Amino acid sequence: MQTKPPKSLLRPVGRAIHDFDMIRPGDRILLGVSGGKDSLTLLHILLHLRRYSPVPFELGVVTVDPQVDGFDLAQLEPYLESLGVAWFLERQPLLERARKHLQRDSYCSWCARMKRGIMYATARREDFNVLALAQHLDDLAESFLMSAFHGGQLRTMKAHYRTDAGDLRVIRPLVYARERQMRDYALAAELPVIRENCPACFRMPTQRAHMKALLASEENTNHQLFRSLKRTLLPLMKDNSI
Numbered sequence: 001m002q003t004k005p006p007k008s009l010l011r012p013v014g015r016a017i018h019d020f021d022m023i024r025p026g027d028r029i030l031l032g033v034s035g036g037k038d039s040l041t042l043l044h045i046l047l048h049l050r051r052y053s054p055v056p057f058e059l060g061v062v063t064v065d066p067q068v069d070g071f072d073l074a075q076l077e078p079y080l081e082s083l084g085v086a087w088f089l090e091r092q093p094l095l096e097r098a099r100k101h102l103q104r105d106s107y108c109s110w111c112a113r114m115k116r117g118i119m120y121a122t123a124r125r126e127d128f129n130v131l132a133l134a135q136h137l138d139d140l141a142e143s144f145l146m147s148a149f150h151g152g153q154l155r156t157m158k159a160h161y162r163t164d165a166g167d168l169r170v171i172r173p174l175v176y177a178r179e180r181q182m183r184d185y186a187l188a189a190e191l192p193v194i195r196e197n198c199p200a201c202f203r204m205p206t207q208r209a210h211m212k213a214l215l216a217s218e219e220n221t222n223h224q225l226f227r228s229l230k231r232t233l234l235p236l237m238k239d240n241s242i
Contacts, residue, residue, distance in 0.1 A: 023055055044189065
């Protein structure tokens with residue numbers, strides 16, 4: 001079983017951390033771990049960097065339990081304990097709250113915002129100054145297309161930004177990495193992945209799922225697609241206020 005992240009993952013993450021000045025000496029980083037392949041992979045990358053990087057930083061983990069059927073922490077909890085990393089579990093009935101206040105097509109974006117707000121609050125309460133999130137290059141490309149097609153704007157997620165309150169920095173170290181790299185590593189390392197289990201997502205195809213399929217179809221004939229998209233997205237990833 002492979003537990004050390006491969007160089008093919010460590011290299012793009014290291015470049016992103018350097019390019020966007022993500023990790024600074026003395027940072028206390030709280031990583032959002034949903035139990036999915038991306039966040040668990042990023043956890044192992046950050047644990048590796050904490051051990052070998054010349055830049056000292058501390059690391060903790062937060063998981064938001066949305067209290068939906070099928071979200072099972074039975075494997076994740078002992079796994080995180082075995083890694084010796086500080087873990088904070090926040091339980092919130094997000095889907096139940098969403099059903100009361102939102103139209104169905106707003107579930108995913110609303111839940112993402114709520115989870116991010118809960119993680120901000122946990123970071124502040126536990127004295128972390130950086131929140132790490134596990135979105136990768138595929139996610140940024142999908143967000144770019146969604147913004148262009150449905151919002152009429154050229155936007156995507158930022159690689160490194162400061163929250164509106166100014167007290168937390170948010171970093172996305174996987175912005176140069178491909179989703180398939182996380183999938184391959186999760187299988188090789190036998191990570192205890194919690195599968196997608198939101199009933200709202202299962203019932204209704206999302207805009208993001210459509211963009212993912214569109215990009216996959218294009219990549220079948222254009223093998224340099226994501227290299228080109230990375231160059232396109234680089235100016236949009238930057239936040240000049242950092």
